[in-house]
Amino acid sequence: MAHNDSFFSALQQLRQLPLDVRTITLGINVADCHNHSLHALCESLYQRIIGRAERLTNVCGEVSSLLGVPIMQRRIVVTPIDRVAQGFDSGDMVNVARTMEGAAAQVRVDRIGGYAADVQHGMSSSARELIASLPTALSQTVRVRAAVHVGTTESGVNMDAISLLGRILKETAQADAEKNGDAAAKLVILANNATGHPHLTGACLGDGWGDLVVHVGIGAASIIRHALVERLAIEPNSPLHELAAEIQTAVFQSTRTAELVGREIATRLGADFGSVDVSLAPTRRPDDSVAALLSLLGIEQVGAPGTATALTLILNALRAGSAFASCSAGGYSRIMLSVLEDASLAAATKSKELTFDQLCMAANAGSGGLDLVSVPGDTDVATLAAIISDQVSFAVLNRRPAAIRIIPVPGKRAGEGVTYSGMMNDAVILPIRGTGLSKEFIERGGRLPPVR
Amino acid sequence: MTVLAANRVGILAALTNALDELRGNMLDVSQAVIQDYFTMILAAEFPEERDPEVIVDHIRAVCRSYGAEVALKDPDDETVFEIPEEPTPRxxxxxxxxxxxxxxxxxxxxxxxxxxxxxxxxxxxxxxxxxxxxxxxxxxxxxxxxxxxxxxxxxxxxxxxxxxxxxxxxxxxxxxxxHPEPVGFNTVSPWPSRGTDGS
The missing domain is CATH 3.30.70.260 (ACT domain)
Structure with missing residues (x-):
């Protein structure tokens, strides 16, 4: 024989690797676009985004064709708008959001983030106006993603802001009632996001980055699933540490590929290369979900006892693999249990196998908080705020970032089905136990002191 | 030159002996064992005065016990090559x-x-x-x-x-x-190029 089997088994392992890049995010500094005239501000913001990002889509296409690696989504993030647009009222803020939408559409990106406010200590007037504009801004735009950063481990949590956000969240969903509150899915509430986590929905260009920076995000679910399936075909009784090693290797491979893609794009755009982020985010491919991985590891249903352990195992392997693969691995890795974007989680809500409490538990083991969970539209404002504050507190206590997206679906009750277009799957609204019992606590307002 | 012979211990030793005796020098070589055959394609240079028939006969003789078949071509005599003036970067x-x-x-x-x-x-x-x-x-x-x-x-x-x-x-x-070293260290020009741009 011309070749021994080991040569071919090495090729065999490489041949089907589902290597792809989930997101390319271009961070653009727009801080100097500030102007006291709304028209001038919007014009310079628009021109800045177009000027810096007009080649992004083409360059992504070129590099994708050259390296043979598909790129799923292109995003832009800008400097937090509460810093750029100061001295305007909420109506003016909506115009800023529309400007961002227009620029994003012009350069053909999927999302634009940075419509964001930082209120961890207190609320500036521009942050207040931006938050007040959210229901209109998010229901009138498609690509704009908004974020409000409410607390960190070091500085504590702004409970007044969370209380306000409970109301805003409900109003935002209400403003987009005909689309089942889709606008609320575009608002993320963040904790421990001190440096501007560039890979989250609604992320902004954080502090300390240059004027133009390219970040690359990987959804590792498919490559990990591939690795686990191959391993289990050879040895169905593999112990956990061997499966962890498989996950680590798969993550290494996808991180390497993604960094190569990201660096090539950064070079062609004349931008800095920022960070690589490996997260377990669902994709459109069937079986690309955390639920599928858990079932390969031997947990039949998300939320069953053992879920937290399995998620911890996956997350650790994810971090170890990416840290070894790249000096630019961001350390933001997390497991996204984005219910509405994850076909198998959405299906689990339909079959009533997945409850809100189980999701809260799973969300806090290795994940970044409740993500894209639809709740009954009549959930009271204080309960929504309390759900957010619980998630934020877990994150603050465990010194990890959190990103919370909840959709109070207008006019729908627990157990009713809900349908969305685009990336999101059909799901069933999860009942929440103990609604209306935290009103007094939330209405006290104030601050949660720093965690020592 | 191509050499096809029975794959048994000593074939490479015999072949290189023959080349040495002909004062030949290998420039490029690729070797594989296909089924039971030892196959080798090589580029070699020989002294100007060496007759191609002598080269083939000598190798056959030295490698007789392996049943070696030898084919020899002189690239200078070939007319089928197209050599572009400026190679396209690939x-x-x-x-x-x-x-x-x-x-x-x-x-x-x-x-x-x-x-x-x-x-x-x-x-x-x-x-x-x-x-x-x-x-x-x-x-x-x-x-x-x-x-x-x-x-x-x-x-x-x-x-x-x-x-x-x-x-x-x-x-x-x-x-x-x-390669485990950081991306960028190893990915610029991974292979020495052979008339093409390997970047």
Whole structure:
């Protein structure tokens, strides 16, 4: 024989690797676009985004064709708008959001983030106006993603802001009632996001980055699933540490590929290369979900006892693999249990196998908080705020970032089905136990002191 | 020069002995064992006065016990080569195809590659007799402007119904996966180029 089997088994392992890049995010500094005239501000913001990002889509296409690696989504993030647009009222803020939408559409990106406010200590007037504009801004735009950063481990949590956000969240969903509150899915509430986590929905260009920076995000679910399936075909009784090693290797491979893609794009755009982020985010491919991985590891249903352990195992392997693969691995890795974007989680809500409490538990083991969970539209404002504050507190206590997206679906009750277009799957609204019992606590307002 | 002989211990020693006695010097070589045959393709230089017939006869004689067959060509006498004045810069890729064996796979791939002016640099392949599956891997040099993603998708569309999987990876991706040092250290020019730009 011309070749021994080991040569071919090495090729065999490489041949089907589902290597792809989930997101390319271009961070653009727009801080100097500030102007006291709304028209001038919007014009310079628009021109800045177009000027810096007009080649992004083409360059992504070129590099994708050259390296043979598909790129799923292109995003832009800008400097937090509460810093750029100061001295305007909420109506003016909506115009800023529309400007961002227009620029994003012009350069053909999927999302634009940075419509964001930082209120961890207190609320500036521009942050207040931006938050007040959210229901209109998010229901009138498609690509704009908004974020409000409410607390960190070091500085504590702004409970007044969370209380306000409970109301805003409900109003935002209400403003987009005909689309089942889709606008609320575009608002993320963040904790421990001190440096501007560039890979989250609604992320902004954080502090300390240059004027133009390219970040690359990987959804590792498919490559990990591939690795686990191959391993289990050879040895169905593999112990956990061997499966962890498989996950680590798969993550290494996808991180390497993604960094190569990201660096090539950064070079062609004349931008800095920022960070690589490996997260377990669902994709459109069937079986690309955390639920599928858990079932390969031997947990039949998300939320069953053992879920937290399995998620911890996956997350650790994810971090170890990416840290070894790249000096630019961001350390933001997390497991996204984005219910509405994850076909198998959405299906689990339909079959009533997945409850809100189980999701809260799973969300806090290795994940970044409740993500894209639809709740009954009549959930009271204080309960929504309390759900957010619980998630934020877990994150603050465990010194990890959190990103919370909840959709109070207008006019729908627990157990009713809900349908969305685009990336999101059909799901069933999860009942929440103990609604209306935290009103007094939330209405006290104030601050949660720093965690020592 | 090509040499085809029985694959037994000592064949390389005999062959190199013969070359040495002819005062030949190897410039480039590729060797494989195919089924039970030792095969070698080599480029060598010999003293000006050495007659090609003498070279072939001497190698045959020295390697007689291995049943060696030798073919010799002088590139200076060839008229089939096209040597472009400025070589096109090319990108290197590795294409692998595997799955259930059926006739015509390589033919289809080769025609598709020729359409896009893609040059074959290396080809390896093997069939597993036990389950009639095959695996082939080829190194390719793409001219500028070929969409690798599209090529892979085209091939995938053709072969997927037959259960044959296609993968196409840029050399730099393979280098990034194979070497543990940081991306950028190893991925600029992973292979010394042979008349093509390996970047």
């Amino acid at each position: 990108q290197r890729y590795v294409l692998t195809a595997s799955g259930q064996d059926r006739p015509g796979v390589l033919r289809f791939i080769a025609h598709r590659l020729a359409q896009d002016d893609i040059v074959l640099m290396d080809l390896q392949g093997m069939r597993h007799e036990s389950d009639h599956t095959f695996l082939t891997s080829m190194e390719l040099a793409f001219p500028p402007g070929v969409d690798a993603l599209k090529l892979r998708n085209d091939l995938d569309k053709e072969f997927r119904p037959d259960g044959i999987t296609i993968a196409l990876q840029h050399r730099r991706v393979l280098a990034a996966l194979a």
